[in-house]
Amino acid sequence: MSIWWSLHLRREAASVPLARRLLLGTMESAGVDPDISYDLSVALTEACANAVEHGGDTGHGGSSEAFRVTAYLDGEKCRIEVADSGPGFTGRPSPRPSHSEAEHGRGLYLIRELADHVQIGNKPGRGGAVVSFDKILKWRNDAPLVAV
Template identity: 80%
Template sequence: MSIWWSLHLRRDAASVPLARRLLLGTMETAGVDPEISYDLSVALSEACANAVEHGGGATRDHASEAFRVTAYLDGEKCRIEVADAGPGFPAAGARPRPRSGSAEAEHGRGLCLIEQLADHVHIGNKPGRGGAVVSFDKILKWREDAPLTAV
């Protein structure tokens, strides 16, 4: 079984729950275990929130006002990628170190949460025009009554 979708979303807080609901609906329909679905939806929400907050360019053009979410459910794995048109992470090519942040902090824990919830995480910059890319994978588990199972 293979399912994929891609969204081009405005850099607006309302885009975050839209992407999350689409992911949860896809995973529920496919029969993915609810705990795995929840972990991935939280990680996706954090990546989208980062794109909304930090993903704008210096100019207010159409590209800097949007970000892209792509999800692939392929066999036993789900891969999610969130890419924006912002300035990207400092020191292009160097992997940023997620901050753990304090429990009371309102910001600074998103990348750390993604790393805790996913099996493999890649954080970097898009080649060429710039922008950040956060992608993460997780091995899927299936409900016993899953209508679509991995082949």
């Protein structure tokens, strides 16, 4: 079984729950275990929130108002990628939040905790950040789309 979709979303807060609901609906329809679906939806929410908050263009016009979310469910793994058109990451993102009471800086840490494999970097060429992560899927007993 293989499913993939890609969204081009406006860089505004209302886009975040839209992406999350689409992912949860896809997982539910495919028969993914709800705990796995929840973990991936929280990680996606954090990645999208980062794109909305930090993914603004630095004056190149037009494309700064959008970000892209792509999800792949392929066999036993789900891979999600969130890419924006902002300035990208300057330096290496910290593996831990600055402190537990911090208002910011916990999103990438949460993604690392919830996913099995995480890649954080910049798009080659014209810039922008890319956060991609994947997780091994578990299936409900009544899953309609399980690979055999």
